[in-house]
Amino acid sequence: MSLVEIKNLKVHYPIRSGFWNRITDSVKAVDGISFNIEAGETYGLVGESGSGKSTTGKSVVGLEKITSGSIMYQGKDITKKINRKELDYNHDVQMIFQDSLSSLNPRKRIEDIIAEPLRNFEHLSKDEEKLRVLQLLDIVGLDPDALYKYPHQFSGGQRQRIGVARAVATNPKLIIADEPVSALDLSVQAQVLNFMKKIQREFGISYLFISHDLGVVRHMCNNIAIMNRGRLVEIGTRDDIYNHPVHIYTKRLLAAIPETSVNNRQQHRANRLAVEEVYREQQDKYYDKDGKAFPLVPISPTHSVALPKEVANQIIKQEGEVKA
Numbered sequence: 008m009s010l011v012e013i014k015n016l017k018v019h020y021p022i023r024s025g026f027w028n029r030i031t032d033s034v035k036a037v038d039g040i041s042f043n044i045e046a047g048e049t050y051g052l053v054g055e056s057g058s059g060k061s062t063t064g065k066s067v068v069g070l071e072k073i074t075s076g077s078i079m080y081q082g083k084d085i086t087k088k089i090n091r092k093e094l095d096y097n098h099d100v101q102m103i104f105q106d107s108l109s110s111l112n113p114r115k116r117i118e119d120i121i122a123e124p125l126r127n128f129e130h131l132s133k134d135e136e137k138l139r140v141l142q143l144l145d146i147v148g149l150d151p152d153a154l155y156k157y158p159h160q161f162s163g164g165q166r167q168r169i170g171v172a173r174a175v176a177t178n179p180k181l182i183i184a185d186e187p188v189s190a191l192d193l194s195v196q197a198q199v200l201n202f203m204k205k206i207q208r209e210f211g212i213s214y215l216f217i218s219h220d221l222g223v224v225r226h227m228c229n230n231i232a233i234m235n236r237g238r239l240v241e242i243g244t245r246d247d248i249y250n251h252p253v254h255i256y257t258k259r260l261l262a263a264i265p266e267t268s269v270n271n272r273q274q275h276r277a278n279r280l281a282v283e284e285v286y287r288e289q290q291d292k293y294y295d296k297d298g299k300a301f302p303l304v305p306i307s308p309t310h311s312v313a314l315p316k317e318v319a320n321q322i323i324k325q326e327g328e329v330k331a
């Protein structure tokens with residue numbers, strides 16, 4: 008049994024219009040997605056802006072009401088309040104947000120911000136609580152004098168580390184990290200990601216790592232799901248996604264990773280243009296008549312792609328012939 012099993016999850020937001028403000032349509036932010044997160048792993052959820060990643064993350068943590076489907080945690084459906092309570096789900100599952108400035112209360116000192124989940128769930132004595140907060144600051148590489156400061160007195164990277172400290176305060180089993188480093192510059196990104204990995208090793212945490220950046224996801228994730236317009240278009244291991252991508256949307260995201268080596272730039276540009284041409288000309292191969300992704304079909308024990316089976320087989324065969 009996986010730690011989390013998401014089955015056919017849908018989150019549709021109603022659109023109201025007219026004099027009576029009736030529901031006339033809906034935004035299908037998440038439109039029937041399924042994937043599993045194993046204990047101790049980092050699962051990547053990737054897609055461009057508006058593809059439904061944050062809505063999925065918020066549904067898993069319990070901040071978003073789902074339309075249908077199920078989110079099983081340790082075998083129980085946590086979309087039902089009674090199961091969340093029984094499993095102590097709010098204690099076990101925490102979230103790290105993209106925007107550290109707005110997710111940390113500007114009027115509270117760091118001591119109180121990090122201690123908040125401890126006060127909610129652990130009921131420690133004052134001394135025990137202070138010791139724990141100091142330990143957490145040490146884990147994320149901040150000095151003890153941070154205790155008495157306010158969020159605006161820190162840099163973006165330091166604030167994000169405070170967010171990480173708060174998220175791990177109660178020893179959670181799962182952390183939803185929603186674009187945790189996309190607001191940071193590259194060197195600070197590496198620092199925060201390394202802290203997240205270190206904490207994972209120490210506490211055995213699982214991450215649902217949400218990002219639009221396949222470069223960052225390669226560094227962090229064992230298994231990856233690619234999301235496009237509320238649906239999953241491809242899921243697989245890191246090797247499946249980076250070395251054997253099949254869906255054109257995955258290929259577009261990969262082609263958009265900047266090439267750092269000057270020698271490879273021309274080849275990279277040619278590849279990007281070729282992918283864009285296929286995307287423009289072969290829409291009907293990759294999307295149904297309403298422009299939606301097809302259901303996922305397995306093409307190996309670890310790799311599934313959203314294509315009609317015969318098209319998936321045809322693409323794999325063609326690519327095999329090109330390589331041979």
Ligand SMILES: Nc1ncnc2c1ncn2[C@@H]1O[C@H](COP(=O)(O)OP(=O)(O)OP(=O)(O)O)[C@@H](O)[C@H]1O
Pocket residue numbers: 020034035036054055056057058059060061062063219
């Ligand atoms: N509360 C809401 N009411 C109506 N529509 C919403 C709501 N929240 C999100 N949406 C819509 O759902 C879709 C998916 O949004 P979501 O924030 O999940 O995307 P995302 O992939 O996380 O994008 P980003 O990376 O920009 O945060 C978007 O079209 C968005 O406008």
